[in-house]
């Protein structure tokens with residue numbers, strides 16, 4: 377089955393999908409759309425903006441995810457993002473953490489569709505790159521299909537370019553963000569129905585996708601599949617999905633990917649980055665292969681050491697069978 381370029385994406389994940397992670401994932405998957413971690417409007421307005429907006433040109437296509445609710449602040453941040461070269465600006469309407477709720481953004485914004493619509497419209501007005509939203513099926517007791525439908529209708533009216541739907545609702549009280557990724561049940565049918573009701577809207581499904589087969593099945597119903605934890609813990613799944621989707625007969629080997637990563641690692645080390653900041657994202661590369669534990673252990677134990685360089689990766693790789 378051939379799949380359209382960029383219809384697979386790697387979900388935004390705080391503390392995980394930083395620029396090193398994305399550079400590595402780009403080597404594994406040449407066409408997946410990559411997302412930054414969520415970056416708040418306050419961080420861009422008052423923090424080290426240049427650092428937050430930094431990425432390597434190899435990462436394209438890459439979307440920045442913003443957290444915030446003030447339309448003017450979001451529009452300003454969208455402009456900075458576009459100027460920095462991002463391909464898409466995405467608004468987080470799905471994160472249920474307390475910190476996010478106290479800032480009145482994330483999943484609780486699903487209860488304020490007019491605010492989200494105003495924010496989308498303001499961003500659309502300010503930039504030419506696609507403005508997209510990532511949301512849940514609903515929040516707390518607001519979990520009917522009608523609720524999701526009406527929310528989506530407002531976003532469509534505001535000109536949203538694409539919607540990523542994490543196919544479970546969020547509980548705003550009593551569950552941690554981690555529990556909120558497991559406890560409320562997944563309901564893919566609702567996302568399929570949303571696509572049927574809004575055929576002109578690009579709808580991407582997210583949540584619980586762990587195999588190539590899962591992804592291909594969803595792609596029969598919706599425009600795209602967003603993969604989170606599995607892409608991080610088992611990145612080779614992305615390589616297999618890429619090969620299946622493009623009809624390529626041969627996959628690169630994991631050794632090829634590491635060899636292609638090494639010049640980047642050397643460059644980063646020369647700029648003062650520590651090895652562990654990069655190797656922590658490649659621990660899952662040999663997931664399911666013989667020796668995977670030794671790979672993880674060598675990198676975890678050695679990469680922390682002062683002055684650790686690419687020889688740590690080379691030594692770990694030398695012990696692995698070429699797959």
Ligand SMILES: Cc1cc2nc3c(=O)[nH]c(=O)nc-3n(C[C@H](O)[C@H](O)[C@H](O)COP(=O)(O)O)c2cc1C
Pocket residue numbers: 387388389390391392413414441468469470471510542557582583584585602603604605606
């Ligand atoms: C460590 C971690 C951090 C996350 N951070 C974000 C985030 O910054 N923004 C966001 O919209 N979702 C975030 N999520 C949720 C994911 O984007 C995704 O919606 C969720 O993990 C479900 O997809 P999955 O089952 O494929 O992992 C995070 C998930 C994890 C595991």
